Amino acid sequence: MKQKFNSAYGDFKVIEKSFSEVNSNFLEILDQVSHTKTVCLVQRNQKEDVAMIAKSELDSLLETLYLLKSPENAKRLLSALDRAINNKEI
Numbered sequence: 001m002k003q004k005f006n007s008a009y010g011d012f013k014v015i016e017k018s019f020s021e022v023n024s025n026f027l028e029i030l031d032q033v034s035h036t037k038t039v040c041l042v043q044r045n046q047k048e049d050v051a052m053i054a055k056s057e058l059d060s061l062l063e064t065l066y067l068l069k070s071p072e073n074a075k076r077l078l079s080a081l082d083r084a085i086n087n088k089e090i
Helices: 019-024 026-036 055-068 072-083
Strands: 002-008 009-020 039-043 050-052
Touching: 009 019, 009 026, 019 026, 019 039, 026 039, 026 050, 055 072
Parallel strands: 009 039
Antiparallel strands: 002 009, 039 050
């Protein structure tokens, strides 16, 4: 089952798999997550679901969080992003 999450910054592809499906196809799913940068939600019975994400994607998310942690830095970065999206000059 495929699902897309929409956010203010674009669409993210997410696949949902049961624990038993992941257990049966673990290496193939790891390769899919790694090569396509797709997130895999592993559904577990009566426990919180777990997300599988490529390390490069996790590194990028963590770096973004670090850069946005400072309100002043976040304001500068979001302003620059707005200018880039709207093709505005400095």
